[in-house]
Amino acid sequence: MKKLVMMLAFGLAIAGTSQAQNGSQGGRDNDRKVEQVKNEKRAKLSPEQRAIQRTEKLTQKLDLNKSQQKKLQALNLKHAKQIESIAHTRERNEKQSQQMQKLQASWEKEFKSIVNKKQFANYQEERKQMQANRGKNNGQFRREHNGKSA
Template identity: 45%
Template sequence: MKKIIAMLAMGLMITGAAYAQDAPKKDKKQRTEQRGERMQKQKKSPEEMAAKRTEMLTKKYDLNKSQEKKLQALNLRHAQEKHALHANRGEARDHRSARGEMQGSKARYEAELKDILNKKQYAQYEADKAAKHAKHEQKREQRKAQRGGRMQRSER
C-alpha cells in the first residue's frame, strides 16, 4: 500500500513539473520590421488595392459579372479618393475636417455598395462588418486591461 501511494505521489510530482515548463515563445518581429511591413502595404497603387478588394468581395459574396464590374469601378474610385486624402494628410492642420472627409468618403462607398449588392449579399456584408467591429473592440478592451495591469504594478 505504501508503495502504491509513493508511486502516485511521484507520478503527480512528475506530471506537475512537466506542466510547469514554459512553452517555447514565438519569434516576434522587431517593431521596426513590423512598421516596414505596414509601409509596404500602404505603397500599393490605388489600382492594385481596388483589384484586390474587388477580388476578395467577389469571392466572399459570390458576385456575378455585372456586380463585379460595378464593384471594380467603385473600389477604384474609392481607392483613388483615399490615396488623395492620405497624400494631403500632412498638409491638413484641421484633423476634424480631414476625418470628416474620410467618413464622408466611407459613407458614399457604403451607399453605392448597397446599390450594387442584392439584399442577401448586403445583409451578409453588414453581419461581417459587425463581427469585425466586435472583434476589434474585444482586442481593444484586452489591450486596455493589460495596460491597466501594468500601470497598477508600476505604482506599487
C-alpha cells in the same frame, strides 16, 4: 573574496531587474514597429492594387457575379483614388476623418446599389463582426500592456 563575489552578484541582480523593466516597454515598441511595417506595406500598394484586393475579397465573401464584380471594381478604384488624395499625409486630423467618413458612406450607398439585399445584409453582418473583434482585440492588447491580464 566574499565581498567581491557578493558585490558582483548584487550588481548583476540590479542590472537584471533594470533590463526586465525595459523589456516590457520593448514589447510595445516591437508592436508599434510591426504596425508601422503593416502600414508601410499598405501604403506601398497603388490605388489599383487596393481596389483589386478589395474587389476580390468581397467577391469571394459575397459570391458576386461578373457584372457585380465589374461595377464593384470601378467603385473600389474610384474610392481608392479618392482616399489616396485625402490621405497623402501621415497625420490624421479632424477634417480628414470627416472626409473619410463621408467617403465610406458614399461607397456604401453605391455598393448597396450594386449588390442585392441578401448580399448587402451579409456585408453588414461581416462588418459588424470585424468591428466587434477589433474592439475586443484592442481592449485585450491595452490590458495586457498595462500590466493587467485579460
